[in-house]
Amino acid sequence: MKTARLIYNPTSGREQIRKNLAYVMERLEKAGYETSAHATTPEEGCAKRAARRAAERGYDLVIAAGGDGTIFEVVNGLAELDDRPMLGIIPAGTTNDFARALGISKDITKACDVLCGDHIEPIDIGKMNDKYFINIAAAGALTELTYEVPIKLKTLVGQLAYYIKGLEKLPQISPTSVRIEYDGKLFEGDIMMFLIANTNSVGGFEKLAPRASLQDGMFDFLIVKKTTFTEFIQVAGLALRGEHINHPKVMYAQANRVKVEVLDGEAEMKLNLDGERGGSLPAEFVNLYHHFQMLTPVERDKKKLENAETDH
Numbered sequence: 457m458k459t460a461r462l463i464y465n466p467t468s469g470r471e472q473i474r475k476n477l478a479y480v481m482e483r484l485e486k487a488g489y490e491t492s493a494h495a496t497t498p499e500e501g502c503a504k505r506a507a508r509r510a511a512e513r514g515y516d517l518v519i520a521a522g523g524d525g526t527i528f529e530v531v532n533g534l535a536e537l538d539d540r541p542m543l544g545i546i547p548a549g550t551t552n553d554f555a556r557a558l559g560i561s562k563d564i565t566k567a568c569d570v571l572c573g574d575h576i577e578p579i580d581i582g583k584m585n586d587k588y589f590i591n592i593a594a595a596g597a598l599t600e601l602t603y604e605v606p607i608k609l610k611t612l613v614g615q616l617a618y619y620i621k622g623l624e625k626l627p628q629i630s631p632t633s634v635r636i637e638y639d640g641k642l643f644e645g646d647i648m649m650f651l652i653a654n655t656n657s658v659g660g661f662e663k664l665a666p667r668a669s670l671q672d673g674m675f676d677f678l679i680v681k682k683t684t685f686t687e688f689i690q691v692a693g694l695a696l697r698g699e700h701i702n703h704p705k706v707m708y709a710q711a712n713r714v715k716v717e718v719l720d721g722e723a724e725m726k727l728n729l730d731g732e733r734g735g736s737l738p739a740e741f742v743n744l745y746h747h748f749q750m751l752t753p754v755e756r757d758k759k760k761l762e763n764a765e766t767d768h
């Protein structure tokens with residue numbers, strides 16, 4: 457019999473998983489999985505350790521149920537292993553960027569349909585030094601917003617909370633001098649920020665990384681070069697509509713490997729990995745092609761076909 461380990465955050469979102477735990481377990485059992493569950497605690501790395509333990513015990517399927525923070529930890533617990541179990545998710549967080557990128561519904565019944573189905577796809581993840589990420593790695597102006605916006609404000613006004621905090625922080629932004637190698641090319645200069653995206657769903661900005669795909673072994677790589685205050689606002693405004701990549705102060709490329717170092721010894725650029733603090737530069741980012749096998753919605757095939765048709 458197949459085995460599944462459900463690693464869930466009982467507090468994420470509106471405690472959706474905790475309230476529906478019996479339903480989820482029942483669905484998985486009916487689909488032929490002998491299932492057990494682990495509730496995470498606030499202790500840092502709890503979901504990561506639980507995921508690793510599950511893999512070591514030989515579970516066939518590990519399910520991360522919670523927000524992007526929980527998925528990030530589960531992926532970090534499994535990514536280094538040679539024998540990685542199949543990955544599944546139940547989106548139950550505030551942002552759920554990763555689930556949105558995969559087209560997995562927040563509706564628990566639909567999310568269970570995906571877990572109980574047999575539509576499996578290989579997906580890429582990112583590696584930064586010895587850490588892993590699923591959506592995005594970023595550094596520079598405004599990238600610290602994800603942990604600076606108070607949870608209460610997020611609950612109250614949702615996405616708007618980021619814009620409010622962003623406006624508050626804008627006057628403080630300044631450039632950093634960096635050297636970046638990406639797939640054999642070189643960029644040296646002053647930048648406001650950079651983004652390395654594995655999915656096109658980043659903090660609610662769905663057009664920030666227009667060509668990012670979870671299955672092509674490449675990142676969408678964006679640099680915002682040194683700008684004036686007005687230019688930066690202009691770029692941010694264009695980014696909302698996905699029209700920023702042609703702005704003269706934006707450099708956009710696709711790359712499998714990106715290495716970034718700060719040139720000014722005094723300066724520091726802190727990294728944000730999937731909304732979590734990721735340490736500081738220098739760093740090397742590598743796209744790990746098809747690193748996980750994942751249960752995904754069947755409808756993705758139709759969507760991919762449509763996208764392929766519009767591309768030609």
Ligand SMILES: Nc1ncnc2c1ncn2[C@@H]1O[C@H](COP(=O)(O)OP(=O)(O)OP(=O)(O)O)[C@@H](O)[C@H]1O
Nearest residue numbers: 468469496497498522523524525526549550551552
């Ligand atoms: N039992 C728990 N009680 C309180 N906090 C917890 C518990 N389990 C996990 N956490 C914390 O929850 C955070 C991860 O939250 P998660 O990403 O799952 O949901 P979210 O923050 O609601 O959603 P999102 O990340 O999508 O915005 C981690 O900081 C983790 O330490």
